[in-house]
Amino acid sequence: MNFRHLIRALVALAPFLGQPIMPASALAAEITDVAGRTVTLDLPAKRVLVGEARQIHTIAALAGSHTFDTIVGWRDDFLTKDPDSYQAYVERFPKIADLPRFGYVPNGSFSLEAAIALHPDVLTLNIEAKTAAEESGLEEKAAAAGIQVVYVDFRVDPDKNTENSITILGKIFGDEDKAQELIAYRRAQITRVTDRLAAVKDLKRPLVYMERAPGNDAEGGCCRTFGPANFGEMVEKAGGHNIGSDVIKTTFGSLSIEQLIAVNPDQIIATGSNWAAESKTNRFVHVGRGADPIKAREKLQTLMERTGFEGLKAVQEGNVHAVWHQFYGAPYEFVPIQQFAKWFHPELFKDLDPQQTFREFHEKFLPVTYKPGYFVSLEKGRQ
Known part of the structure; x- marks a missing residue:
């Protein structure tokens, strides 16, 4: 029978x-997403539409060599905003070059009709797409077509939502045990920093300015940054003080150059990536998988020559760095937290090797090989 x-x-x-x-x-299961919505679908899902392709950084850590077994389409952002990682996955999974690609829900370039034609069971969206999805009626239209919308978040409030988002994707892709393993690994790597800092009496926290994607907006632009979440929170966990949090209470925001000069930070960290496909100025710092550190350092130096930056303490003393921007949307933040800690407190963390941590993470969780290039610093004393 x-x-x-x-x-x-x-x-x-x-x-x-x-x-x-x-x-x-009735054997279908319920999922409560990070927006607090409860949806019902058969698990694991058989056909998944990935509403932001950079979710692959999480999905791959859960599904490994089976990452693309059930993915029927994805947003085009992996190719345009993180092409170095995209290339790594294409080399490992050549057929994904032909996966249907979609636009972005908030800017109206997502085609629900094209998505329905692929017959997905579920559409995974980042939480920042929720307002647009509600206003456009996407949630209801998708549900009417038999597609459940599930929201995850690794960017807006990662401290609150990352572990739940990993758990949700673990259910959708059929490996809840791996999800819990990933959560435990991430926690352990973060506490390697936070536990040591907690043991330091009267910890002196350097003032840190995190600049969001400089050189990828406009010629000479300044000063997009982070509030208390995302990279701002990583700075705090690494033993620094994020100056953006003193002014900005949301995840993202901006300072004026006058505010930056007045604070005169001890450390400057710019986020960078390979944005060649969309940048109009090509002034960004290209860091990421396999990036050239010499070229990245040259770009970082050029950014520090903008009006107002030359006299800053961090620039004068060579405490200027760049970090891979895409860490801000994946549960890999334990890597920059470790690297930031070494920059802020080099003696306290001289035995910590963030690159080895990330290499180990690749070997343990990911189906693609590790290549360095995710960080770069200016030489001490260079102006």
Whole structure:
């Protein structure tokens, strides 16, 4: 007797057993997403539409060599905003070059009709797309077509939502045990820093300015930064003080050059990536998988020559760095936390090797190989 026949037999026997027996469709599971919405779908999902392709950084840590077994389409951001990582995955999974790509829900370039044609069970969206999805009626239209929308978040409030988001994706992709393993690994790597800092009496925290994607906006632009979440929170966990949090209470915001000069930070960290596909100025710092550190350092030096930067303490003393921007949307923040700690407190963390941590993480969780290039610093004393 197969499973379907067994269910039918149990349903027929229900009146005699004294308990109601639910049909097979009731075996579907409920997921409560980071927006607090409860959706019901069969798990693991058989056909997944990935609403932000950079979610692959998490999905791959859960599914490994099976990462793309159930993905039927994805947003185009992996190719345009993180092409170095995209290339690594194309080399490992050549067929994904032909995966259907979609636009972004908040700017209206996402085509629900094209998505429906792929018959997905679920669409995974980042939480920042929720307002646009509600206003456009996307959630209701997708549900009417049999597609459940599930929100995750690794960017807006990662401290609150990262572990839940990992758990949700673990359910969708059918490896809840791996999700818990990833959560435990991430926690352990962060506490390697936070526990040591907690043991320091009267810790002196350097003033840190985190600049968000300089050189990828406009010629000479300044000074986009982070509030108390995301990279701002990473700075605090690494033993620094994020100056953006003193002014900005949301995840992202801006300072004026006058505010920056007045604070005169001890450390400057710029985020960078390979934005060649979309940048109009090409002044960004290209860091990331396999990036050239010499070219990255040259770009970082050029950014520090903008008006107002030359006299800053961090620039004068050579405490200027760049970090891979895409750490801000993946549960890999333990790597920059470790690197920041070494920059802020070099003696306290001289035995810590963030690059080895990330290499180990690749070997333990990811189906692609590790290549360095995620950080760069100016030489001490260079102006």
